[in-house]
């Protein structure tokens with residue numbers, strides 16, 4: 122029989138997913154010889170043996186693929202090679218341009234869970250158990266390709282037993298790069314509030330008991346520390362809010378298991394699947410009305426509950442002991458990245474009573490991902506652990522002429538690198554105004570640059586005061602993309618298309634006329650955009666202050682309608698200001714002092730909330746929108762009046778109608794629902810006008826932070842379906858500024 126040799130190159134998500142052991146086992150089973158190794162572009166295989174068996178092999182690796190593995194391309198050529206007598210896993214090849222997907226972190230698998238709970242297993246209650254199917258990846262990777270000596274596991278030398286598993290094709294830890302056991306792996310420490318190590322013979326029982334006593338624990342997870350406490354204890358949660366200085370923003374809850382989630386929430390099959398997926402994100406669910414959880418303290422004023430299942434061995438061990446849901450929120454200062462090491466935890470020493478950490482270094486801190494379900498598909502609100510870094514192929518393998526870097530926006534920073542036919546996007550980083558977030562941003566930038574390509578062009582937002590804008594200004598070659606165009610571009614990039622009507626609603630983005638845009642409808646292509654519509658401009662009294670104090674936004678609209686007559690009106694929001702402030706604000710309005718012009722949809726949501734709710738200071742992004750979502754009711758579609766004239770959407774008629782309804786005692790929920798209907802109707806009217814004007818139907822893309830509002834998004838899609846308007850929504854990145862870096866890359870691709 123003739124022996125033949127083939128060289129196979131595979132690209133895709135093939136490192137850190139157990140692909141090499143999978144290949145080796147398969148080849149050995151078929152008595153094929155040769156080797157497999159990681160390369161900078163993916164995986165290389167040399168296969169020698171009977172041609173029919175080689176064909177069977179190729180067929181079976183495509184058919185029996187593990188869900189973690191994703192093959193983008195497979196090239197197979199016959200070669201002349203020296204003769205091999207067995208099949209083995211060869212050392213990684215570090216030549217050539219890197220193209221490999223970065224492996225993401227996986228939730229613990231069933232097999233490992235079973236072992237960890239088996240008192241006869243040598244990894245009984247071992248909180249760092251993992252295998253080729255599960256465990257940390259990106260959070261431990263210092264360099265590529267993915268091998269133990271390029272991860273932070275290199276500080277732990279495998280013991281004899283672990284090595285045997287590593288070399289045994291029979292073991293499911295065959296070539297598991299992060300393999301370890303209690304003998305040779307990392308160690309867990311329980312510490313007091315001053316970070317002194319406590320002697321705890323049974324740490325999980327001790328921690329569970331501490332949770333019962335109302336203690337707040339900083340707990341090291343996959344991508345950093347989280348703060349946990351009993352989700353039934355009102356008092357403890359209030360204490361956590363006070364200590365963390367986080368008065369309102371919802372906390373996520375980690376449930377011990379799916380049964381517990383079903384007990385407290387209404388959870389669909391799709392939501393359950395997403396919760397149980399290997400990426401294990403936080404999923405927004407509707408809590409049951411009579412849940413015993415302290416909902417008013419967990420998620421005040423909003424209709425959702427962010428739920429998550431245990432994903433690391435430590436979570437499983439802890440929740441099995443505790444048996445009840447826990448508050449699960451990242452340990453950080455507001456807007457900063459999740460804290461990943463004990464030294465940084467010192468910054469929040471006053472927040473926790475106990476700390477659980479270990480001596481395994483987190484190479485890249487990364488937050489949990491946050492999703493909801495829209496159109497029966499996962500809809501991202503924050504893309505982090507389990508999903509990012511994210512590699513997206515360009516349409517039709519179109520190549521970047523030179524590597525480009527997309528520096529993103531500012532508040533929800535991400536960074537992207539475009540090279541060859543790939544667009545690589547980082548996880549959510551944070552608010553780049555913070556030094557810590559900027560450090561993580563720069564660290565990620567270095568990682569991308571040193572492993573993939575040195576960018577030739579830097580692309581940034583047009584906002585002159587964004588740090589990323591200044592960074593690009595300092596580079597040799599730079600390009601600047603208008604914010605709302607970049608949102609539209611990000612959507613086009615996700616779908617690989619080249620024209621959409623971009624309906625981009627957000628808080629603020631620097632407009633081409635120097636004003637703050639945020640309610641824009643554009644006809645966008647990769648190279649340019651045609652401005653079609655925006656909200657009618659209004660003034661932000663006191664600039665940034667108006668974002669914190671939404672009563673100022675309503676006041677500004679009321680000044681437009683009634684000038685000084687507003688002070689006779691009976692609206693609770695007006696009580697927010699004293700007499701001096703009232704006078705001063707009218708001065709600002711009249712004389713255009715410190716009152717930038719905006720067309721922001723986010724601010725319009727704020728103003729509407731102030732018609733119905735007592736005034737307050739906003740403490741997190743989208744707070745007013747979430748409250749309005751909670752008051753949406755199911756009534757027939759019934760928009761308020763508004764007017765579209767030239768390229769402006771005039772909405773003051775709607776405000777007048779809402780004020781009148783309120784005065785006539787019509788229930789706030791009805792008015793709020795009709796407000797959502799009105800926005801949907803505005804979108805539809807504008808889109809239909811564009812169809813007519815362009816004499817064709819063009820897909821509509823919905824982007825911008827306002828489309829994190831599920832009620833608005835779902836009501837819009839419902840009407841789109843009824844009126845047969847084709848649309849696209851985000852599936853890979855969030856609609857907020859986390860998608861801007863991808864949009865910038867797409868701009869660079871067509872430049």
Ligand SMILES: [Zn+2]
Pocket residue numbers: 229230231232233234251252253254255256
């Ligand atoms: Zn496993």
Ligand SMILES: [Zn+2]
Pocket residue numbers: 279280281282283284301302303304305306
């Ligand atoms: Zn070991």
